[in-house]
Every structure is written in structure tokens, then in C-alpha cells.
Amino acid sequence: MSPKTSRRTGTSAGTHLGPEWLTPRRLAGLVLAALVLVFVFENTRTTRIKLLGTLVTMPLWLALLATGLIGALAGALAASRRG
Template sequence: MSPSGSTGGSKSAPKGGVGGLLTPGRITVAVIALLTLVFIFENTRSTKIRLLIPEVTMPLWMALFATAVLGALCGGYFVGRRR
């Protein structure tokens, strides 16, 4: 019997299965995203924010969330351009 026909040995996880879905990098990003959302929604007081010329009053969570979304969009754009 040839070595390529044997059924014994170690088996690796399929590339498209759960093993590929839960990588350490993806788990780390999910934990950081969750902590960011907790931080944003814990800061609910209103604050004054100066947008170049006008000064607006808005909840701090809304300003933090908008900043996080803009940062994620910029990061996604630059990662997409690098590929």
C-alpha cells in the first residue's frame, strides 16, 4: 500500500470551515470592536464640539461613534488599495 493511499495521520481543518472563521486575529478585532462600543455607549452626556467654524452640542457617544466609523472606513479604504 502506498503512503498517499493511507487514511491514517493527522487531519487538518478544512479551509472554509469553522477553523478558518475563528482565527486569533478575527477574535482580537471582535473583542476590540466590542470594547469600543461599550466605551462609546457608556459616554452618554452631551458635549460641545467645534466643527471647523460652527459649535454644536451633541451626545458624546454620537461623536465617538461617528469618529470610529470614519476611522474604520479610512482603514478599509487603505487596506483595499494595498491589495
């Protein structure tokens, strides 16, 4: 069998620490997302925002959340183009 198709067998396969999906990068992303959500929901007052020439009144948390989602989408699109 080639190394790519071989399977782990024996008792050493389950001795890793933590789940395989929890990499340092994903853990950092989860911590950052939690901090962003705490920041967003701490700012609940209503605010006025000039949006494309019109004045919109909306909760500040909604504006922050929308901005964060747009930023995350832009980052994901930029990262996917790198290949």
C-alpha cells in the same frame, strides 16, 4: 485532481477547533469592536463640539461612534489599496 480542486473527505474534515471563519485576526477585531462599543456607550453625556467652524451640541457617544466609524473606514480603505 489538483490540490486546489480536491475536496476533503473522511472523518478528519470536521476535527478542527472552532468555526473556520473565526481566525485570530477576526477574533481580535471582534474584541476590539466590543471594547470600543463599551467605551462609547459609557460616555453618554451631551457635549459641544466645534465642527467645521460651527458649534454643535450632541451626545458624546454619537461623536465617539462617528469618529470610530470614520477611522475604521479610513483603515479599510488604506488596507484595500495595499492590494
